[in-house]
Amino acid sequence: xxxxxxxxxxxxxxxxxxxxxxxxxxxxxxxxxxxxxxxxxxxxxxxxxxxxxxxxxxxxxxxxxxxxxxxxxxxxxxxxxxxxxxxxxxxxxxxxxxxxxxxxxxxxxxxxxxxxxxxxxxxxxxxxxxxxxxxxxxxxxxxxxxxxxxxxxxxxxxxxxxxxxxxxxxxxxxxxxxxxxxxxxxxxxxxxxxxxxxxxxxxxxxxxxxxxxxxxxxxxxxxxxxxxxxxxxxxxxxxxxxxxxxxxxxxx
Ligand SMILES: [Zn+2]
Ligand SMILES: [Zn+2]
Numbered sequence: 178x179x180x181x182x183x184x185x186x187x188x189x190x191x192x193x194x195x196x197x198x199x200x201x202x203x204x205x206x207x208x209x210x211x212x213x214x215x216x217x218x219x220x221x222x223x224x225x226x227x228x229x230x231x232x233x234x235x236x237x238x239x240x241x242x243x244x245x246x247x248x249x250x251x252x253x254x255x256x257x258x259x260x261x262x263x264x265x266x267x268x269x270x271x272x273x274x275x276x277x278x279x280x281x282x283x284x285x286x287x288x289x290x291x292x293x294x295x296x297x298x299x300x301x302x303x304x305x306x307x308x309x310x311x312x313x314x315x316x317x318x319x320x321x322x323x324x325x326x327x328x329x330x331x332x333x334x335x336x337x338x339x340x341x342x343x344x345x346x347x348x349x350x351x352x353x354x355x356x357x358x359x360x361x362x363x364x365x366x367x368x369x370x371x372x373x374x375x376x377x378x379x380x381x382x383x384x385x386x387x388x389x390x391x392x393x394x395x396x397x398x399x400x401x402x403x404x405x406x407x408x409x410x411x412x413x414x415x416x417x418x419x420x421x422x423x424x425x426x427x428x429x
Pocket of ligand 2: 251328346
């Protein structure tokens with residue numbers, strides 16, 4: 178199984194439009210971060226996690242030819258802003274794309290992208306077949322388990338796909354969800370910034386503690402802001418924990 182980080186940035190991306198929050202650019206390509214999203218390839222399937230505002234660009238940059246399944250973590254625009262651009266996959270694949278997400282995200286998508294659903298659906302708009310069950314299921318050669326976690330007061334889903342646990346936009350993981358990720362080989366986890374206390378995201382030191390608690394031997398952090406300089410922050414991390422960067426691939 179191959180994981181490709183399509184984007185590793187926080188909601189505004191890095192650098193930020195208008196210059197807010199930016200520091201002197203480091204010149205390190207790893208400090209340019211598109212919105213957080215991932216692509217998983219196995220022998221039998223091509224699975225996308227989230228479709229943010231840069232999805233079309235991410236797809237072209239990575240060469241995504243099929244989207245057999247879409248796992249959406251939650252309804253914030255940095256994770257669903259690119260849904261429209263899945264249309265072209267409908268045209269190629271001749272069927273609706275199956276989607277799993279949270280109940281509140283399904284409701285939000287159906288309201289915001291109203292023209293994709295119902296009897297008055299705009300011809301040619303994207304076809305999504307959305308379910309919200311938390312029950313584990315098989316899709317081809319992938320065992321997929323939704324992982325409920327908290328993002329402030331909003332419940333979002335991480336996902337376990339075989340031996341990969343992928344959790345973004347979270348600041349609380351319940352004991353039940355820690356049970357669900359037991360035995361994974363790789364953990365992807367959001368880690369917004371080094372500085373303490375954020376109401377909806379783990380900070381980097383908090384995320385390190387979560388990795389230790391999980392017992393998962395290898396971890397990658399995503400959803401980082403513009404103040405996280407890859408080279409400098411990487412030196413502060415244990416050797417089994419890395420800051421992910423855009424287009425990085427991991428074999429699991
Ligand atoms: Zn986000
Ligand atoms: Zn979010």
